[in-house]
Amino acid sequence: MEYVKFEVYLPEEFLAPLREELNKHKLLGEGKYDMVTSWMPVQGSWRPLAGAKPFNGTVGEVCTASEVKLEFRCPAAQVAQAKRIIRKIHPYEEPVINVLALL
Numbered sequence: 001m002e003y004v005k006f007e008v009y010l011p012e013e014f015l016a017p018l019r020e021e022l023n024k025h026k027l028l029g030e031g032k033y034d035m036v037t038s039w040m041p042v043q044g045s046w047r048p049l050a051g052a053k054p055f056n057g058t059v060g061e062v063c064t065a066s067e068v069k070l071e072f073r074c075p076a077a078q079v080a081q082a083k084r085i086i087r088k089i090h091p092y093e094e095p096v097i098n099v100l101a102l103l
Helices: 012-024 076-089
Strands: 003-010 038-046 063-075 097-101
Touching (some): 003 012, 003 076, 012 063, 063 076, 076 097
Antiparallel strands (some): 003 097, 038 063
């Protein structure tokens, strides 16, 4: 089976709801375990441009905030499903979702 690694940056208060939903759809399993994730605190920065509706920050100004980076592995065949779940729960207008192929 082929796997991918997800990296998702989001506000910490959205971490638990996202993990719960991903796990409910059996995307966080490893053998006889579920809820298998890693996360770490990070500092993010961005500047919303004209027409943006930012969750945090002001259009035209650089914003810096504490976030977490969530990492998890799932089957490559479930990438589209995982992305739909992330976008449903993630508060950002343009969430950063990195999907990396694993050898």
